[in-house]
Amino acid sequence: VIDISKLYGQTGHFTYDPGFTSTAACESRITYIDGDEGILLHRGYPIEQLAEQGDFLETCYLLLYGELPTAAEKADFDYRVTRHTMLHEQMNRFFSGFRRDAHPMAVMVGVVGALAAFYHDSTDISDPHQRMVASLRMVAKMPTIAAMAYKYSIGQPFVYPDNNLDYAANFLKMCFSVPCEEYKPNPIFAKAMDRIFILHADHEQNASTSTVRLAGSSGANPFACIAAGVACLWGPAHGGANEAALNMLEQIGTPDRIPEFVARAKDKNDPFRLMGFGHRVYKNYDPRARIMQKTTHEVLGQLGLSNDPLLQVALELEKVALSDEYFVEKKLYPNIDFYSGITLRALGFPTTMFTVLFAVARTVGWIAQWKEMIEDPSQRIGRPRQLYTGAPQREYVAITDRV
Numbered sequence: 001v002i003d004i005s006k007l008y009g010q011t012g013h014f015t016y017d018p019g020f021t022s023t024a025a026c027e028s029r030i031t032y033i034d035g036d037e038g039i040l041l042h043r044g045y046p047i048e049q050l051a052e053q054g055d056f057l058e059t060c061y062l063l064l065y066g067e068l069p070t071a072a073e074k075a076d077f078d079y080r081v082t083r084h085t086m087l088h089e090q091m092n093r094f095f096s097g098f099r100r101d102a103h104p105m106a107v108m109v110g111v112v113g114a115l116a117a118f119y120h121d122s123t124d125i126s127d128p129h130q131r132m133v134a135s136l137r138m139v140a141k142m143p144t145i146a147a148m149a150y151k152y153s154i155g156q157p158f159v160y161p162d163n164n165l166d167y168a169a170n171f172l173k174m175c176f177s178v179p180c181e182e183y184k185p186n187p188i189f190a191k192a193m194d195r196i197f198i199l200h201a202d203h204e205q206n207a208s209t210s211t212v213r214l215a216g217s218s219g220a221n222p223f224a225c226i227a228a229g230v231a232c233l234w235g236p237a238h239g240g241a242n243e244a245a246l247n248m249l250e251q252i253g254t255p256d257r258i259p260e261f262v263a264r265a266k267d268k269n270d271p272f273r274l275m276g277f278g279h280r281v282y283k284n285y286d287p288r289a290r291i292m293q294k295t296t297h298e299v300l301g302q303l304g305l306s307n308d309p310l311l312q313v314a315l316e317l318e319k320v321a322l323s324d325e326y327f328v329e330k331k332l333y334p335n336i337d338f339y340s341g342i343t344l345r346a347l348g349f350p351t352t353m354f355t356v357l358f359a360v361a362r363t364v365g366w367i368a369q370w371k372e373m374i375e376d377p378s379q380r381i382g383r384p385r386q387l388y389t390g391a392p393q394r395e396y397v398a399i400t401d402r403v
């Protein structure tokens, strides 16, 4: 018999809440979600307005500083981010230590964690100036690291940042240009990339953000915390879902096979789930998915691929699922990952890069949440409790006496 009060080590109330479905671990002023109404606000501004009318660096400023910038503040912010886009030259060698066929997310976890070894000044988290420098470095360097991971995987030389381009166009150039040829990013593709970044920028206390906060609560440096976030994001139930969703659409292949996959998703004895469907918080349409679907049409239209077979499968699958009792009852709607994969593939990215792009965009959310936590005077180390269900206290048995 276990004396539960002793195991808990103190009196008072404990909540047992696996998956944290109803436990808030912090106060935050950054992002608000109303899952029943399908509303997402950053610092009070609807995601639709930010995605349609602003650009990614403006959203970054908003998340980090709490207000939309004036024109002068925006110009200054863009300049400060741009100044940090280069990576320490010695980091090039870090990449060459990886196998070329490594998953780029594995490379990201390693390289992002290694930033602390190159930018020691920004590991002083007690200095507000250094906290902001670390934040700008993270936002600025993530596209460079991601593009290098991609170039390394395909055996091409690294392309250095072009600071005359905006954030998204520069990223496309680092990924898709080669040093021997002139490259002009397609403005529709750059706009789509920028919008994808905005849509993924923050999403309150999701698994990777909570991981960043928990890692940061011990006083760990911001680069280590973001590396922890990247690692958590990789899972197929979280950021890895965009890769999994596209793989699933390819596996379905043609609309006539949809009923077979929908039946599998409903079968409790089959672990298969419709990837890109369902969300812990949204029990109504994910507002990001709606904007993503529109962006998908724009990019495929520009490429003359409006009849893309995968898009047809996705549209039909959405229609079938949304009129199926199982999905309606469980309030399972397409999430952002359902359409983002089709767009990213059309832009030229292989599926293994999809979660990397999510990490690039989410970095600003992670770092804004990390800063908010560090600057909160009530901040304490995060230390969840447990419900112990193991053996009660017992005596050690010498190895010779064990049977």
Ligand code: ACO
Pocket (backbone or CB within 6 Å): 019, 236, 237, 238, 239, 241, 265, 266, 272, 273, 274, 275, 276, 277, 278, 279, 280, 281, 330, 332, 335, 336, 337
């Ligand atoms: N396909 C089929 N059934 C599903 C799906 C799905 N995609 N998602 C949930 N369900 C069912 C579950 O089987 C469960 O059924 P039950 O009540 O009969 O047991 C019920 O809906 C609730 O599902 P949970 O897993 O308990 O919900 P939870 O909130 O824990 O999980 C999650 C949410 C992880 C997103 C889940 O819906 C899922 O696995 N979806 C597919 C992966 C995905 O798209 N992830 C991306 C999330 S968005 C993001 O990270 C950007």
